[in-house]
Amino acid sequence: MAKHTGKAVPQQPGIFALATPPGRSAIAVLRLSGQGVRKAVERMAGKLPVPRSAELVAVADRPGGETIDHGLLLWFPSPHSYTGEDLAEFHLHGGRATVAAAVDALVTHGLRPAEAGEFTRRAFRNGKMDLTQAEAIADLIDAETSAQRRQALSQMQGALSKRIEGWRDRLIAVMALVEAVLDFSDEPLPDGVEGQADAEISLLRRDISKFLGRQGPAERLRDGVRIAILGPPNAGKSSLLNALACRDAAIVSTTAGTTRDVIEVHLDLEGVPSVIADTAGLREETVDAIEAEGVRRATAWGRAADLKLLVGGADDWPAMETQAIREIVDERTIVVGNKIDLGPVPVRWRGHEVSAVSVLTGAGTESLLRRLAAMVREIAGEGEPGSITRARHRQGLATCVDALDRFLLEEETELRAEELRVAAQALGRLTGRIDVEDVLDALFRTFCIGK
Numbered sequence: 001m002a003k004h005t006g007k008a009v010p011q012q013p014g015i016f017a018l019a020t021p022p023g024r025s026a027i028a029v030l031r032l033s034g035q036g037v038r039k040a041v042e043r044m045a046g047k048l049p050v051p052r053s054a055e056l057v058a059v060a061d062r063p064g065g066e067t068i069d070h071g072l073l074l075w076f077p078s079p080h081s082y083t084g085e086d087l088a089e090f091h092l093h094g095g096r097a098t099v100a101a102a103v104d105a106l107v108t109h110g111l112r113p114a115e116a117g118e119f120t121r122r123a124f125r126n127g128k129m130d131l132t133q134a135e136a137i138a139d140l141i142d143a144e145t146s147a148q149r150r151q152a153l154s155q156m157q158g159a160l161s162k163r164i165e166g167w168r169d170r171l172i173a174v175m176a177l178v179e180a181v182l183d184f185s186d187e188p189l190p191d192g193v194e195g196q197a198d199a200e201i202s203l204l205r206r207d208i209s210k211f212l213g214r215q216g217p218a219e220r221l222r223d224g225v226r227i228a229i230l231g232p233p234n235a236g237k238s239s240l241l242n243a244l245a246c247r248d249a250a251i252v253s254t255t256a257g258t259t260r261d262v263i264e265v266h267l268d269l270e271g272v273p274s275v276i277a278d279t280a281g282l283r284e285e286t287v288d289a290i291e292a293e294g295v296r297r298a299t300a301w302g303r304a305a306d307l308k309l310l311v312g313g314a315d316d317w318p319a320m321e322t323q324a325i326r327e328i329v330d331e332r333t334i335v336v337g338n339k340i341d342l343g344p345v346p347v348r349w350r351g352h353e354v355s356a357v358s359v360l361t362g363a364g365t366e367s368l369l370r371r372l373a374a375m376v377r378e379i380a381g382e383g384e385p386g387s388i389t390r391a392r393h394r395q396g397l398a399t400c401v402d403a404l405d406r407f408l409l410e411e412e413t414e415l416r417a418e419e420l421r422v423a424a425q426a427l428g429r430l431t432g433r434i435d436v437e438d439v440l441d442a443l444f445r446t447f448c449i450g451k
Helices: 037-045 096-108 118-125 131-142 146-156 159-183 193-213 217-223 237-245 289-304 314-320 365-380 391-409 413-431 437-444
Strands: 015-018 025-033 054-060 067-076 087-094 225-230 263-269 272-278 307-313 333-338 352-356
Touching: 015 096, 015 118, 025 037, 025 096, 025 118, 037 054, 037 067, 037 087, 037 096, 054 087, 067 096, 087 096, 118 131, 131 146, 131 159, 131 413, 146 159, 146 217, 146 272, 159 193, 159 413, 193 391, 217 272, 217 365, 225 237, 225 289, 225 365, 237 263, 237 272, 237 307, 237 333, 237 365, 263 365, 272 365, 307 314, 307 365, 314 333, 333 365, 352 365, 391 413
Parallel strands: 225 272, 225 307, 307 333, 333 352
Antiparallel strands: 015 025, 025 087, 054 067, 067 087, 263 272
């Protein structure tokens, strides 16, 4: 986890951004950071308020100039600010003309508009946070469910950083032992130094591998659990999607094969984000090239999904007995018997309990939704504190484990030392200690302006 020394940091050229959504609003917040902010604030407000306190001021375009607005001013001098630089915020009325006049004044006083994520990038550069915490801020802004919010907040507070830094500290301690063998090869060293290094690396490798093996829920929680609605044509898949989404997301028709492409809908299932997809009906053969492509896409979505809703209609249950349908059934499949208003459905089918529903009348849909939500929670969970949430984290830890494996197999001390350096670099890149320019560019492009 990043630790700030409390000393002043070199200030980069001053920037500003509207930190609230653009357009007409009650309040507009203009955030300023960097070199020249102190001077710009003094010229526009006539003074600096008490640090970290809000003060009502008259905001003008220049000393003695036209008053733009009366609003609140907050002042955070370096290094005790979000970015570590001098930082200020004007809280003005949110009219377009007011904001435009304030922006013109800031440009006149030498500040430039900020790029996406530039405030957080400066905070990272100035040691106010590490890279995993910066990623968590982006996740917190994007969070749509309570579970996503809790996970992002935990990571923003440094849960993953502390775990990674603990591993890195253990690795550096072993690197010191191996370097001692290299540097003092002509002098006597305590017996068993290399054996001690092997034992420590074996334990470290085990801990990281075990951690990797427990991951998955946190990544699903961030990206959403993928649910595929599958089944034969005209079984009521699109109607079920509409019922779950509580809106007409898919076209419903009595004509078989109406759904040709995959239709995705984002849902919040008891705090867990989910992406549920209506797919083309599965049948053995079709002469329609477009429908055949829809079947191919449905099959692919089903294979990649975390959970499947396999829907069969009471009016044509034999349509479930095709090879294409049998092949997709597994332990993460909920079998749904729809159209019970037209006839009965099996209690169990191919070892699976059948959820009997009528999307038309609503019978059984609440029970199905509870069952679906329970399975989604089981798949996603909320992860343990400090879970990995991105493919970048998983790849970095896998690279570290691979290097530790090579260390344990290698006999040459120089090569063993090099594998430890590779492992340490892999961990360092996760928190942003080393060589992360390409990662920074990709990350901060996804931020909103003003953050």
